[in-house]
Amino acid sequence: MTPEFDLIETYFTMPAQKALLGVGDDCALIGLAAGNELAISTDTLVSGVHFFADADPFKLGRKALAVNLSDLAAMGAAPRFVTLAITLPSIDPAWLSAFSRGFFELAEQAGIELIGGDTTRGPLSMTLTVLGEVPTGDALRRDRAQDGDDIWVSGSVGGAALGLKYLQGTVTLKPGVAERALERLHAPVPRNKIGEKLRGVANAAIDISDGLVADLAHICQRSQLAAAIEWALIPISPALLSVGPDVRMACALAGGDDYELCFTAHERMREAIAVIASEAGVPLTRIGRMRSGAANVSVLDERGNELNTAIAGFDHFSV
Amino acid sequence: MTPEFDLIETYFTMPAQKALLGVGDDCALIGLAAGNELAISTDTLVSGVHFFADADPFKLGRKALAVNLSDLAAMGAAPRFVTLAITLPSIDPAWLSAFSRGFFELAEQAGIELIGGDTTRGPLSMTLTVLGEVPTGDALRRDRAQDGDDIWVSGSVGGAALGLKYLQGTVTLKPGVAERALERLHAPVPRNKIGEKLRGVANAAIDISDGLVADLAHICQRSQLAAAIEWALIPISPALLSVGPDVRMACALAGGDDYELCFTAHERMREAIAVIASEAGVPLTRIGRMRSGAANVSVLDERGNELNTAIAGFDHFSV
Numbered sequence: 001m002t003p004e005f006d007l008i009e010t011y012f013t014m015p016a017q018k019a020l021l022g023v024g025d026d027c028a029l030i031g032l033a034a035g036n037e038l039a040i041s042t043d044t045l046v047s048g049v050h051f052f053a054d055a056d057p058f059k060l061g062r063k064a065l066a067v068n069l070s071d072l073a074a075m076g077a078a079p080r081f082v083t084l085a086i087t088l089p090s091i092d093p094a095w096l097s098a099f100s101r102g103f104f105e106l107a108e109q110a111g112i113e114l115i116g117g118d119t120t121r122g123p124l125s126m127t128l129t130v131l132g133e134v135p136t137g138d139a140l141r142r143d144r145a146q147d148g149d150d151i152w153v154s155g156s157v158g159g160a161a162l163g164l165k166y167l168q169g170t171v172t173l174k175p176g177v178a179e180r181a182l183e184r185l186h187a188p189v190p191r192n193k194i195g196e197k198l199r200g201v202a203n204a205a206i207d208i209s210d211g212l213v214a215d216l217a218h219i220c221q222r223s224q225l226a227a228a229i230e231w232a233l234i235p236i237s238p239a240l241l242s243v244g245p246d247v248r249m250a251c252a253l254a255g256g257d258d259y260e261l262c263f264t265a266h267e268r269m270r271e272a273i274a275v276i277a278s279e280a281g282v283p284l285t286r287i288g289r290m291r292s293g294a295a296n297v298s299v300l301d302e303r304g305n306e307l308n309t310a311i312a313g314f315d316h317f318s319v
Numbered sequence: 320m321t322p323e324f325d326l327i328e329t330y331f332t333m334p335a336q337k338a339l340l341g342v343g344d345d346c347a348l349i350g351l352a353a354g355n356e357l358a359i360s361t362d363t364l365v366s367g368v369h370f371f372a373d374a375d376p377f378k379l380g381r382k383a384l385a386v387n388l389s390d391l392a393a394m395g396a397a398p399r400f401v402t403l404a405i406t407l408p409s410i411d412p413a414w415l416s417a418f419s420r421g422f423f424e425l426a427e428q429a430g431i432e433l434i435g436g437d438t439t440r441g442p443l444s445m446t447l448t449v450l451g452e453v454p455t456g457d458a459l460r461r462d463r464a465q466d467g468d469d470i471w472v473s474g475s476v477g478g479a480a481l482g483l484k485y486l487q488g489t490v491t492l493k494p495g496v497a498e499r500a501l502e503r504l505h506a507p508v509p510r511n512k513i514g515e516k517l518r519g520v521a522n523a524a525i526d527i528s529d530g531l532v533a534d535l536a537h538i539c540q541r542s543q544l545a546a547a548i549e550w551a552l553i554p555i556s557p558a559l560l561s562v563g564p565d566v567r568m569a570c571a572l573a574g575g576d577d578y579e580l581c582f583t584a585h586e587r588m589r590e591a592i593a594v595i596a597s598e599a600g601v602p603l604t605r606i607g608r609m610r611s612g613a614a615n616v617s618v619l620d621e622r623g624n625e626l627n628t629a630i631a632g633f634d635h636f637s638v
Contacts, residue, residue, distance in 0.1 A: 020356060024541065025461050026393035026525060027358035027451070032351040037339060039346035040434065042402040042448060046441035074345035083361040085446040115359065118446070122365035127404040127437070127446035129361060132346070142344050206345060222343065 011100040012084060012117060019081060019115045028115035030081055032133065039077035039132040039139060043068050047124035052167070057095045059186045061102030066190045067209065068130040069110050070259040073195030074207035076140040077132030079112035087122040110192060140198060140205035140263065145223035149203055149264035149290040152273060154191050155282055157212050158248070159184030159237030161255020171247055173239070181239040188259040194284070197276045198263060205263035211254040213297045216262050220295040228298045229288030231307055253299060264290050330419040331403060331436060338400060338434045347434035349400055351452065358396035358451040358458060362387050366443035371486070376414045378505045380421030385509045386528065387449040388429050389578040392514030393526035395459040396451030398431035406441040429511055459517060459524035459582065464542035468522055468583035468609040471592060473510050474601055476531050477567070478503030478556030480574020490566055492558070500558040507578040513603070516595045517582060524582035530573040532616045535581050539614040542583075547617045548607030550626055572618060583609050 016022030021029040032038055045064050047053045065082065072079050084103070088096075107114060112130065163185030165171045166178050173181065191207075198205060204223055206215045212234070220227050236252045243251075265273060270286070277284035288300075299307045335341030340348040351357055364383050366372045384401065391398050403422070407415075426433060431449065482504030484490045485497050492500065510526075517524060523542055525534045531553070539546050555571045562570075584592060589605070596603035607619075618626045 021458070021460065026390040027360040027396060027458075029356045029358055029394075029453075029458055031356055031455070034353065037348045037350055038357070039348055040400070040402065040448075040450075041346040042404045042435055042437050042446075044404045044406055044437045044439045044446065046406055046439050049439060049441050071345040075348075077346060081359070083359065083448055085361045085363045087363055087365055087444060116361055118361050118363045120363045120365050120368060122368050122444060123442040125406060125441060125444065127361075127363065129359075129402055129448040131359075134348075136350070139340070139346075139348055141340065 011096045012114060014114055016115070018113055022115050030115065035136055036133045037136050037139065039072055039075045039134055040129065041068060041071035042127060042129045043071065044125060044127040053124065056186070057098040058102035061099035062106045063186060063188060064126050064128055065103050065106045066188050067259060068128045069112065069190035069192055070188070070207040070209070072130055072132035073190050073192040074140065074205050074261060075132065075134060076138060076195045076199040076205065077134040078196055079110045079130065079132050079192055081115045081131040082107065082112050083129045084114060084117040085127045086117065087120045087125045089122065089124055110190070134199070138199040140195065140202050142204055142206055142219050143222035145204035145219050145225055145264040145290050146266065147225060147290060147292050148267070150267055150270065150286050151216065151227055151229055151288040151290060152263050152265060152284050152286055153212065153235060154194055154261040154284055156235045156237040157208060157258050157260055158240045158251035158255045160188065160257035161251040162237065162239050162243065164257065165247065165251070171243055173242065177239050177242045181237070184237060184239070185257060188257065190259055191261045191282065194261060194276060194280050194282060197279070201269050201272050201276070202263040202265045205261055208256070208258045208260045208262055210256045212262060213253045213299065217295070217297050219262070219264065220297060223290070224295055225290045226293030226296055226298070227288060227290055228300055230300050232302050233285065233287045235283060235285040330415045331433060333433050335434070336432055338432055341434050349434065349450070354455055355452045356455050356458065358391055358394045358453055359448065360387060360390035361446060361448045362390065363444060363446040372443065375505070376417040377421035380418035381425045382505060382507060383445050383447055384422050384425045385507050386578060387447045388431065388509035388511055389507070389526040389528070391449055391451035392509050392511040393459065393524050393580060394451065394453060395457060395514045395518040395524065396453040397515055398429045398449065398451050398511055400434045400450040401426065401431050402448045403433060403436040403445065405436065405445045406439045406443065408441065408443055429509070453518070457518040459514065459521050461523055461525055461538050462541035464523035464538050464544055464583040464609050465585065466544060466609060466611050467586070469586055469589065469605050470535065470546055470548055470607040470609060471582050471584060471603050471605055472531065472554060473513055473580040473603055475554045475556040476527060476577050476579055477559045477570035477574045479507065479576035480570040481556065481558050481562065483576065484566065484570070490562055492561065496558050496561045500556070503556060504576060507576065509578055510580045510601070513580060513595060513599050513601060516598070520588050520591050520595070521582040521584045524580055527575070527577045527579045527581055529575045531581060532572045532618070536614070536616050538581070538583065539616060542609070543614055544609045545612030545615060545617070546607060546609055547619055549619050551621050552604065552606040554602060554604040
């Protein structure tokens with residue numbers, strides 16, 4: 001690491017708070033409260049793949065953390081610590097300052113502490129590793145869905161995918177609608193408070209990063225169950241009301257990047273879930289049911305017939 | 320992530336052993352034995368910066384893990400878990416297979432378990448996060464060196480830097496010597512067993528990734544002490560005997576990538592350290608002493624005069 005790159009660390013150093021030892025040694029040191037487990041997840045964002053090279057650095061710093069926090073939310077783990085490895089083509093103080101402000105703004109909101117990382121020279125990318133705490137045995141795993149469970153989704157889906165289509169020029173949107181869709185794409189809100197409250201309530205959970213159907217299919221595969229969801233019940237992003245049915249369905253069912261939670265729970269939990277939604281100020285919507293059968297996802301129309309989802313731009317839901 | 324990239328996971332999935340939940344969910348889950356702390360470190364390797372684009376993938380997989388294990392060694396932490404985020408320009412099964420064989424060969428030797436990661440498309444790079452366990456309070460921190468401590472170094476230094484100079488074409492070497500130097504560069508051996516045995520013996524430690532003087536200077540800075548080391552005592556790599564004094568000194572004092580340990584210990588620990596060296600089959604060499612004074616490193620000749628280290632290719636040892 002060149003001295004020039006040492007300078008960067010000034011943007012990414014904070015004094016240790018909950019950590020026993022933070023940035024500045026060979027390793028950080030942390031403890032773990034008795035009776036808890038540690039949940040760990042890693043995600044990389046690459047320029048030109050996960051974001052545009054000219055992306056707003058403030059929003060990018062926030063989003064890089066948000067997509068990682070979302071994995072902790074999907075596990076019901078409380079955010080604790082994060083490492084940030086960032087690779088930069090050159091030193092741009094304005095860019096770095098904005099990126100770190102976005103990162104730390106969300107870190108503070110989420111109560112997560114930066115404990116280490118690495119700064120290297122190369123094509124722009126960043127890899128974060130987040131660590132969260134969850135009481136032993138309470139984690140929301142993908143493999144614990146039960147036959148008959150309700151299927152739920154938080155917030156709304158499809159908005160981020162619409163924003164991406166807009167940026168790619170494959171749809172045209174009115175300014176107000178475009179703004180909403182781009183907000184969903186660039187500033188996802190991880191559902192950590194909801195995830196933590198779902199401990200002991202939900203049986204299985206995942207965050208929607210690849211698309212509602214693809215991610216629900218992961219629960220199916222790991223739990224060895226089928227899922228049937230009703231198209232009419234899916235809380236589509238309001239921005240999708242302004243586009244035709246094909247784009248709407250493609251975005252809502254196969255659009256990634258929403259970072260909402262999809263979870264399953266016994267029907268006796270409906271009231272508890274309504275309370276969680278009310279406390280969080282975020283809709284939690286029941287969209288279908290898990291059932292025995294081959295591990296795949298069916299999308300049903302209002303008459304209970306399987307929808308021809310080929311028009312949605314993907315032709316296999318099986319996993 | 321495209322289905323094509325899902326395939327990659329076949330190269331990087333192993334069943335959970337010590338982890339409570341391994342690859343395949345939103346997060347991995349781990350526990351921590353009572354009375355222990357968790358040490359965490361992250362390092363990125365970028366193609367064209369930390370390794371050549373045509374580097375042998377088997378050795379690269381091994382080295383990517385080795386440099387991260389070295390951080391745990393420098394902390395005295397026992398290797399436990401690792402995440403691997405790898406960014407690839409394309410899918411090359413032969414490359415991936417060799418990389419994963421190198422990675423897992425060392426993982427098995429070190430007793431560290433892959434619990435998660437991410438595979439993305441983009442310019443070749445990899446970011447690893449390693450987690451190790453250390454009894455509470457026993458970690459070898461940089462900020463705990465004491466006035467009067469002996470300064471020690473494991474193995475030999477400068478060989479990796481000589482290998483790099485050879486590849487860059489700035490030195491010519493006989494084939495046997497070149498081979499030894501390249502081995503040091505491409506296949507560093509992390510000193511985890513030694514690191515763990517130094518708990519309760521060493522006061523401070525660091526691994527030599529940036530060069531002996533630069534890394535010892537980190538101990539000086541964090542411990543607020545000076546260091547004086549004797550040039551004649553430094554265990555230089557045997558490969559350096561075949562080059563002139565300027566290159567020899569530059570490689571031994573300022574050459575990175577050796578991944579040896581530099582540590583400080585009270586003089587009453589000399590016998591214990593000799594035993595550790597003997598058990599590990601790796602020399603541990605006493606090269607100088609910590610003393611009160613400004614946080615910098617002096618290199619002394621056999622008469623105790625400060626060496627003119629400007630010839631070594633760096634002109635400031637202060638930090």
